[in-house]
Amino acid sequence: xxxxxxxxxxxxxxxxxxxxxxxxxxxxxxxxxxxxxxxxxxxxxxxxxxxxxxxxxxxxxxxxxxxxxxxxxxxxxxxxxxxxxxxxxxxxxxxxxxxxxxxxxxxxxxxxxxxxxxxxxxxxxxxxxxxxxxxxxxxxxxxxxxxxxxxxxxxxxxxxxxxxxxxxxxxxxxxxxxxxxxxxxxxxxxxxxxxxxxxxxxxxxxxxxxxxxxxxxxxxxxxxxxxxxxxxxxxxxxxxxxxxxxxxxxxxxxxxxxxxxxxxxxxxxxxxxxxxxxxxxxxxxxxxxxxxxxxxxxxxxxxxxxxxxxxxxxxxxxxxxxxxxxxxxxxxxxxxxxxxxxxxxxxxxxxxxxxxxxxxxxxxxxxxxxxxxxxx
Numbered sequence: 215x216x217x218x219x220x221x222x223x224x225x226x227x228x229x230x231x232x233x234x235x236x237x238x239x240x241x242x243x244x245x246x247x248x249x250x251x252x253x254x255x256x257x258x259x260x261x262x263x264x265x266x267x268x269x270x271x272x273x274x275x276x277x278x279x280x281x282x283x284x285x286x287x288x289x290x291x292x293x294x295x296x297x298x299x300x301x302x303x304x305x306x307x308x309x310x311x312x313x314x315x316x317x318x319x320x321x322x323x324x325x326x327x328x329x330x331x332x333x334x335x336x337x338x339x340x341x342x343x344x345x346x347x348x349x350x351x352x353x354x355x356x357x358x359x360x361x362x363x364x365x366x367x368x369x370x371x372x373x374x375x376x377x378x379x380x381x382x383x384x385x386x387x388x389x390x391x392x393x394x395x396x397x398x399x400x401x402x403x404x405x406x407x408x409x410x411x412x413x414x415x416x417x418x419x420x421x422x423x424x425x426x427x428x429x430x431x432x433x434x435x436x437x438x439x440x441x442x443x444x445x446x447x448x449x450x451x452x453x454x455x456x457x458x459x460x461x462x463x464x465x466x467x468x469x470x471x472x473x474x475x476x477x478x479x480x481x482x483x484x485x486x487x488x489x490x491x492x493x494x495x496x497x498x499x500x501x502x503x504x505x506x507x508x509x510x511x512x513x514x515x516x517x518x519x520x521x522x523x524x525x526x527x528x529x530x531x532x533x534x535x536x537x538x539x540x541x542x543x544x545x546x547x548x549x550x551x552x553x554x555x556x557x558x559x560x561x562x563x564x565x566x567x568x569x570x571x572x573x574x575x576x577x578x579x580x581x582x583x584x585x586x587x588x589x590x
Contacts, residue, residue: 218262218286218287218290219260219262219379220254220257220260220261220262221375221376222286223254223261223262223283223286223287224251224254224255226286226291226292226295227247227250227251227254227279227282227283227286228247228248228251229295229299229307229310230247230282230292230294230295230298231244231246231247231248231251232310232317233295233298233299233302233317234247234298235317235318236302236306236317236318236320236321237298237301237302246276246278246279247279249274250274250275250279253272253273253274253275254272254275254283257272261283261287262283262286262287263287264283266280266284269283269284303324303330305329305330305331305332305334306320306321306323306324306329306330308331308332309323309324309329309332309335311365312332312335312358312361312362312365313357313358313360313361313364314354314357314358314361315358315361318349319349319350322347322348322349323335323338323344323347326347327343327347332362332365332366335358335362336359336362339355339358339359339362340359342355344358371409371410371411372409372410372452372453372454373408373409373410374403374406374407374408374409374410376452377403377410377413377454378403380413380434380450380452380454380456381399381403381413381415381456382399383434384399384413384415384432384434384450384456385397385398385399385415387432387434388415388417388425388429388458389417391419391425391428391429393419393420393421393422393424393425394417394418394419394425395417395418395419395420395463396417396418396466397415397416397417397418398415398416398417398470399413399414399415400414400415400416400469400470400473400474401413401414401473401474402476404474404534405474405475405476405534405535405537405538406534406535410454411455412454412455412456412457413450413454413455413456413457414456414457414459414473415456415457415458415459416458416459416461416466416469416470416473417458417459417460417461418460418461418462418463418466419460422443422444422460423443423444425458425460426441426442426443426444426445426446426458426460427441429446429448429458430446430448433451434450434451434452435448435449435450435451436448436449436450436451436453437449439455443460444459444460444461445457445458445459445460446458459473461496462497463518464498464514464517464518465496465497465498465517465518466517466518466519467516467517467518467519467520467521467522467523468494468495468496468497468498468499468516468517468523469496469497470520471483471494471520471523472495472496473496474534474537475537476537476538476539478538478539479537479538479539479542479543481539482539482543483527483543486527486543487499487527488502490527490528492515492526492527493511494523497517498514498515498516498517498523499514499515499516499517499523499526499527500512500513500514500515501513501514501515524546528547529543529546529547530546530547530549530551531546532546532551533551533554535554536551536552536554
């Protein structure tokens, strides 16, 4: 039995539907895969560990799709999927990743303009050749160019769900080390960004050097990029970089705050603190000595937790997902930060899975002040 996750099973079924669409298969069959993908995305149990009888309890999932799920769980892929995959140029498959494309349009580009790569697609769009095709137009051409730019920028980044899986496993392992007191993932992962460039893990420990040494020898690590007494940078088997930092307990909150916020958020928070006579960094919140032209640091005011730092600055606690410099600091000062929607408020476990755990991820509530680019 493979250890394949739900995301991979759903990805294979989604691509299967798109491949069939490209090959002009029966529309009802294509639609069956699209519906299965939508349904399975809401299942919280691990599909690869469910029996055929358990899969039957999922509303809308028929016997053919159950057989597919079991085959993927056992073999890591589908025989029919691999066969179809060999019939379509790999470059055409990359076109499906571009927003606004879709199987039909990818097929049209392949058959009419011989476009079989992102480079060819970009060149054709820049030359205005796409707008001449039926179903395209100037606006879609511009949208495709933006989609290509995003895809190229994200090529070396991991999807949030994949990065979270790797980070959760590492944090759990680090926490199990006898020298570690607490550990948590920070960075863009904690902010819930769609793609993640690298992982940041912070911890406190009784012996930092020992933690670093043991961390660099974990089986999840492909190679060590750098290692010192309080920090290690490694390249994981999952092909993403991870930095582990050991910080002092009385600076843990300050470090977590510093390594979670976006660059612009941290700059704005630092400027706000300066106006109040404070200096903030990854070690803590410090009072600036009166009359000091060089901003000489005085007494440390806070640093152990994020909450005490926000409180000392007269701000409501700002959820990690909001730390993007979109007006959240002003909103926190005015006491009008939006509530965040939790999965708990979106998903309700089906009767087939009454004990399924519900994630605690949060998002801003649109009608409580969040306006996409800032706060109302």
